[in-house]
Each structure stands twice: as C-alpha cells, then as structure tokens.
Amino acid sequence: MTVATELPSEDTGAPVTMLNPDFPFSYDRYLQHPAGLGSVPEELHGTEVAVVGAGLSGLVTAYELMKLGLRPVIYESDRIGGRLRTASFPSAPDVVADLGGMRFPVSGRAFYHYLDLLGLPTLAFPNPLADVTPSTVIELKGQSYYARTAADLPAFFTEVADAWKAAVNDGAAFAEMQEAIRSRDTARIKELWNALLPELDEKTFYGFIAESKSFKEAGFAHREAFGQVGFGTGGWDTDFPNSILEILRVVYTDADDGHRRIVGGAQRLPEALWNHAPSGMVHWPEGTSLSSLHGGAPRGAVARIARGADGDLLVQERWGRAAKYRAVVTTCQSWLLSTRIHTQESLFAPEMWTAIERSHYMQSSKTFVMVDRPFWKDIDPATGRDVLSMTLTDRLNRATYLLDDGPDKPALILLSYTWNDDALKWLALSAEERVELMLHSLRQIYPGVDIASHIIGQPITVSWEADPNFMGAFKANLPGHYRYQQRLFSHFKQDGLPEHQRGIFLAGDDISFTAGWAEGAVTTGLNAVWGVVQHLGGSSAPENLGPGDLLDELGPIRLD
Numbered sequence: 366m367t368v369a370t371e372l373p374s375e376d377t378g379a380p381v382t383m384l385n386p387d388f389p390f391s392y393d394r395y396l397q398h399p400a401g402l403g404s405v406p407e408e409l410h411g412t413e414v415a416v417v418g419a420g421l422s423g424l425v426t427a428y429e430l431m432k433l434g435l436r437p438v439i440y441e442s443d444r445i446g447g448r449l450r451t452a453s454f455p456s457a458p459d460v461v462a463d464l465g466g467m468r469f470p471v472s473g474r475a476f477y478h479y480l481d482l483l484g485l486p487t488l489a490f491p492n493p494l495a496d497v498t499p500s501t502v503i504e505l506k507g508q509s510y511y512a513r514t515a516a517d518l519p520a521f522f523t524e525v526a527d528a529w530k531a532a533v534n535d536g537a538a539f540a541e542m543q544e545a546i547r548s549r550d551t552a553r554i555k556e557l558w559n560a561l562l563p564e565l566d567e568k569t570f571y572g573f574i575a576e577s578k579s580f581k582e583a584g585f586a587h588r589e590a591f592g593q594v595g596f597g598t599g600g601w602d603t604d605f606p607n608s609i610l611e612i613l614r615v616v617y618t619d620a621d622d623g624h625r626r627i628v629g630g631a632q633r634l635p636e637a638l639w640n641h642a643p644s645g646m647v648h649w650p651e652g653t654s655l656s657s658l659h660g661g662a663p664r665g666a667v668a669r670i671a672r673g674a675d676g677d678l679l680v681q682e683r684w685g686r687a688a689k690y691r692a693v694v695t696t697c698q699s700w701l702l703s704t705r706i707h708t709q710e711s712l713f714a715p716e717m718w719t720a721i722e723r724s725h726y727m728q729s730s731k732t733f734v735m736v737d738r739p740f741w742k743d744i745d746p747a748t749g750r751d752v753l754s755m756t757l758t759d760r761l762n763r764a765t766y767l768l769d770d771g772p773d774k775p776a777l778i779l780l781s782y783t784w785n786d787d788a789l790k791w792l793a794l795s796a797e798e799r800v801e802l803m804l805h806s807l808r809q810i811y812p813g814v815d816i817a818s819h820i821i822g823q824p825i826t827v828s829w830e831a832d833p834n835f836m837g838a839f840k841a842n843l844p845g846h847y848r849y850q851q852r853l854f855s856h857f858k859q860d861g862l863p864e865h866q867r868g869i870f871l872a873g874d875d876i877s878f879t880a881g882w883a884e885g886a887v888t889t890g891l892n893a894v895w896g897v898v899q900h901l902g903g904s905s906a907p908e909n910l911g912p913g914d915l916l917d918e919l920g921p922i923r924l925d
C-alpha cells in the first residue's frame with residue numbers, strides 16, 4: 366500500500382519482481398535451478414577464497430562458494446550482519462530494533478529465497494496506510510490529517526497521487542515497464558530502459574517531477590506535498606537531488622511496496638546463513654557451516670589488499686596477520702577500499718577508481734524507544750481515534766513508526782527515521798537530546814498524549830555516516846552517475862581485464878543498481894560467485910546459465 370501514490374499497473378496475474386531493468390536477470394530462478402550455480406575443477410576443492418565483510422552480501426557469497434566446494438575465509442571488522450543490524454534493549458532482550466534494513470519488499474525474490482531456505486518467519490511491516498497499520502497521521506504545515514485508509518485523506522492527496530502516476534507514465538513508461546517486468550519479457554524491458562537511460566541519466570528526481578506536465582499543472586504545493594508524503598514508505602524529498610533513474614528502479618520493481626519484517630530482527634538472516642549447514646554439498650561433509658569452517662568467528666578487519674610477486678592476492682589484517690588467495694571478494698561499502706583499506710592502486714583501472722570515489726552515499730539516522738505496551742491502540746473517547754498513529758510530518762522527525770508483537774508486552778516506537786539533511790540534523794546530538802526533540806515534535810501533533818510516561822529503558826540511536834565501517838547508510842546515484850554504476854556492476858565479468866586486475870571482485874549493495882535494498886546485496890554476491898568460479902577455471906551448468914554468461918546480452922548498456 367502506498368501513501369498517496371499507488372501505482373497499480375494492469376495485473377496479469379504474475380507478480381512484479383525486482384527484475385532490474387539495467388540487468389533483467391532472474392536471480393530467483395537461477396538460485397532455484399536444480400543444476401546449481403556451477404562447478405570448479407575437483408582439484409581446486411578446498412581452495413581458500415577471501416571474502417571481506419560479513420554482511421548479507423559477504424555471507425551469501427561465502428555460503429554459495431562453500432556449497433561449490435571452495436573454502437571461503439570471511440573477514441569482518443565489526444559484527445556479523447553489517448547493515449542488517451538488530452539491537453535489543455538490555456532490560457527486555459526480546460524487544461528488538463532494526464537499525465539498518467528493516468522492511469523487505471516481497472518482490473525481492475533472491476532475498477526471500479534465503480529467508481525461505483532458512484525458515485525465517487516474516488510479518489507485514491506497518492508502513493504508512495498499509496493494511497496492517499491501524500491508522501496514519503499526515504501532518505504538514507501544522508495541519509493534521511487522520512486516516513485509516515487512503516480514502517480518508519482529503520482530495521488534495523489524491524491529486525498529488527494522480528500527478529505522480531501521470532508523471533511516471535508520461536515520462537518513464539511506467540505501466541509498460543511494469544507489465545514487461547511481470548511477464549519477465551527481458552527484450553521489452555531492455556528496449557524500454559535503453560531508450561530512457563540516456564535521456565534521464567542526467568535528470569534529478571526533482572527535475573523530473575518539476576518538468577512533468579502533470580506536476581507543472583498541479584503547481585508547487587503538490588510537488589512539495591509529494592516530497593513530504595511521497596510514495597510507499599513515506600517522504601522522499603531528501604532524494605530529490607538524486608538521479609531519477611534511482612527512483613524509477615524502485616517503483617518499477619515494487620521495491621517500495623509489500624514490505625515485511627523479519628520476526629526477531631533482520632540480523633537473524635545473516636546469522637542464520639553463518640550457522641546453516643546445507644546438505645549435499647560438494648566436497649564438504651554433512652554438518653559443515655560457515656561458522657564451523659571458521660572455528661566460530663570470522664577473521665578480523667582487513668587493512669591491506671595487494672598483489673604478491675607470485676600473482677596471488679595478499680590480504681593483511683589490521684593486526685598484521687596476512688594470507689594469500691587466488692581470489693578476493695570485497696563486500697564492504699566501496700569507499701572503504703581507499704579510506705580504511707590500503708588497496709593497491711593497480712588492482713583497479715583508473716576509471717574504476719573514479720567510479721568508486723564518485724559513489725554518493727545517503728546519510729541516515731534512526732532513534733528507537735521501548736515503551737511499556739502498544740498504548741497507541743487505545744481509543745481516545747472524545748474523538749474515537751487511535752491515540753497515536755504511524756506519523757508522517759514535515760517536522761524534524763519526518764516519520765514515526767509503531768511496532769509491537771501483541772498487547773500487554775513492551776513495544777517499540779521508531780520515533781524518527783530520516784535521510785540526508787534530515788539525518789544530519791541529528792548527527793551531533795546525543796541519544797537523549799534526539800529523543801527530547803522528537804517527543805517535542807510529537808507533542809505538537811498529539812497535544813494530549815504523554816508518550817514520555819510510557820518510555821522504559823534507554824533509547825537506541827544510530828547515524829550510519831558516523832560509523833567508520835560504513836561511512837554512510839547506502840548509495841544513491843547523483844545525475845550523470847550511470848556510467849560509474851555500469852562499471853562497478855559489470856566488473857565481475859573479467860575476461861576483458863588485464864591479468865593484473867583480475868581476481869578481485871566487488872560485491873555489496875552499492876555495487877548493485879538498487880542500493881539501499883538488501884536484494885542488491887544478495888544479487889551482487891551471486892555475481893561475485895560467478896566471477897570467482899570462472900576465475901578458478903570453473904563454469905556454470907549449461908542448463909542454468911549464470912549472470913556473467915548473460916551479461917553481454919542483457920547487461921547494462923554503455924553510454925559514450
């Protein structure tokens with residue numbers, strides 16, 4: 366369910382998947398194929414491959430390499446899970462807060478492949494106006510609107526929704542693209558996207574809507590409200606300076622819709638991958654898991670990656686230990702390859718370094734408090750309304766989410782989830798200062814509700830840009846960045862590279878075309894697996910061609 370701007374296309378029965386228009390390769394079918402992800406020569410079974418980062422991408426990479434009979438060696442500077450980080454409240458450990466990824470679109474079929482495999486249960490996420498959200502309040506310019514469904518909102522919001530629908534249909538072939546994605550018509554997807562790309566790469570999100578006929582006619586107030594209330598997950602105006610291509614990738618693939626959360630927290634997925642012992646593996650005995658291969662803990666932070674005199678890649682840890690590998694997969698945010706890891710310059714071509722350094726990350730902050738019970742479900746006898754609702758506002762908080770696992774137990778308020786400028790406003794403040802300001806904002810919207818009196822435990826807050834292991838929340842390309850993304854994404858197919866640049870593979874969500882969505886962490890990990898297999902002299906099963914086998918045919922086009 367989207368806030369103001371539901372974008373239904375002709376429903377032909379088939380679901381929309383995250384079949385990315387830049388490379389519409391069906392990773393879900395590739396993963397499910399009984400022939401598996403290929404093979405490496407038998408004499409290489411047990412060969413070590415370094416994987417830098419134990420986030421989702423690193424764990425998917427390592428898990429699949431292990432299944433193929435290789436021995437992944439995972440390095441991690443912080444904790445298993447990376448940006449799928451779940452914090453719990455010390456006094457009530459069952460109450461958990463997802464500080465990074467928290468809501469996962471059902472269209473992300475490669476991500477759900479692993480969730481299903483590992484048997485992790487999910488629940489619908491209480492987004493604005495979602496079916497599971499009892500009520501939503503939109504508060505703009507001091508004016509508050511209470512809604513149980515979108516139909517309760519004033520006509521103005523329908524006009525905003527209609528203007529957006531018209532803008533993406535007129536300017537970006539939305540309906541045709543969704544139809545092609547539903548039917549997995551890759552030729553049609555490429556035809557539509559390749560025509561739009563050169564035209565839209567240099568346009569900002571804001572430029573796109575401001576130039577659209579529908580928003581021009583509707584006027585500034587509609588554009589402003591669109592930015593504040595947005596679509597799917599809430600206000601997207603902090604994305605206004607980003608390339609419109611980034612937004613189209615999200616809405617075409619329904620990444621902003623049909624969200625579910627992982628019961629017990631998102632970190633359970635990477636932890637489950639770490640601990641799971643797949644059956645029927647090549648080479649490794651039953652019961653082998655990533656955890657058992659590592660003796661229970663990954664190696665430490667990587668400080669240096671270089672090419673040794675014998676041609677192998679040397680990986681050196683922060684505290685000095687070094688090892689050599691024929692292949693290395695890095696999955697940390699790519700800025701870290703120059704800022705925190707001394708990566709030998711000649712391992713990448715200068716234009717690759719440009720692409721890495723020009724990466725643009727969003728800042729993001731979240732602040733959670735635990736409360737004694739989900740009191741927001743109490744009904745105000747005077748108004749007949751919920752006393753507190755999921756809230757979208759133009760105040761500092763921007764978005765407040767209410768999360769509970771049933772009545773009569775402690776529950777969670779995500780007081781504020783913000784991006785970019787809105788996140789920077791919190792950066793210098795302590796957790797308590799943040800909470801005080803957030804409560805102040807909410808008091809203006811809900812004057813009669815004493816939220817503070819329900820708070821128990823200490824607040825939990827995060828600013829991802831302040832963490833040296835991440836330096837930002839997730840990537841979002843600026844106008845003109847398509848060429849950089851194309852280079853980063855396609856690098857895993859290395860047959861055109863000189864020998865001295867081969868064997869190091871980039872993965873992780875900032876290498877994907879859908880940064881900010883865990884699906885991209887999974888799929889770029891699978892690309893890296895394909896690259897490593899080829900590098901070691903292996904291949905895909907002929908009946909289950911891999912991403913690199915189809916990259917030339919379906920891959921992102923090169924602009925001049």
Ligand SMILES: Cc1cc2nc3c(=O)[nH]c(=O)nc-3n(C[C@H](O)[C@H](O)[C@H](O)COP(=O)(O)OP(=O)(O)OC[C@H]3O[C@@H](n4cnc5c(N)ncnc54)[C@H](O)[C@@H]3O)c2cc1C
Pocket residue numbers: 417418419420421422423440441442443444445446447448449464465466467468469470665666667668696697698701705706729730829834835837838839872873874875880881882883884885886
């Ligand atoms: C605030 C926020 C909200 C998000 N919301 C959503 C959402 O709702 N839905 C969704 O699908 N996605 C969401 N995402 C994106 C999702 O969290 C990511 O796509 C995914 O977790 C990225 O996984 P990764 O493995 O690519 O990278 P990471 O998780 O960043 O993993 C990289 C790992 O490398 C480690 N590392 C760094 N430096 C070194 C070093 N020198 N040596 C060894 N290890 C190192 C890091 O500690 C980290 O563990 C969100 C992200 C953030 C930050």
